[in-house]
Amino acid sequence: KAGVTQTPRYLIKTRGQQVTLSCSPISGHRSVSWYQQTPGQGLQFLFEYFSETQRNKGNFPGRFSGRQFSNSRSEMNVSTLELGDSALYLCASSQSGSSTDTQYFGPGTRLTVL
């Protein structure tokens, strides 16, 4: 099976712009989670989607949003970018998103905000 794929791998934006990141989960996986990784804050949970519904959300401002499509592919959007949004954004998929499920991570999208 193909792993989790994320596009694009690298992105450079300027402050105030918006950005959309894409994630394709492993075939058959219905849960997609997003994480932000920064040197200062480490790995932080953004949100999780299952069957096109957001089930859980981390402590991030409303500028961060996401959605999931019927084929389980997911996108996250960040509006009005700030310098502090520069990070590696990781997507993870699992079969059901239960607490015992293994989450499989993609390679990430490296976002740089100038």
Added chain:
Amino acid sequence: AQSVTQLGSHVSVSEGALVLLRCNYSSSVPPYLFWYVQYPNQGLQLLLKYTTGATLVKGINGFEAEFKKSETSFHLTKPSAHMSDAAEYFCAVSVGYNQGGKLIFGQGTELSVKP
């Protein structure tokens, strides 16, 4: 609330030496615990996980971890380090039932292996 603490942001060992990476958790419910490894410019790869049952868990690449409830610990070990083990390691706890795929991670431990 659940939390994870990894003791030591950097650990250096010699090739062939024992690897010990420490992880302590805080959880009000029985925890599900994970260790992930991250190589430069890559995502996270699962090494092993503990959900229920045997408290000594064996993972990939010769790693294992033991869940000790009394010590609230889930330390990762490998008897003999290899140069290819150099990477960053993350301990994580899965929060609660029906909490929708949320992992809480420790701050990570960077492992260096000296020849």
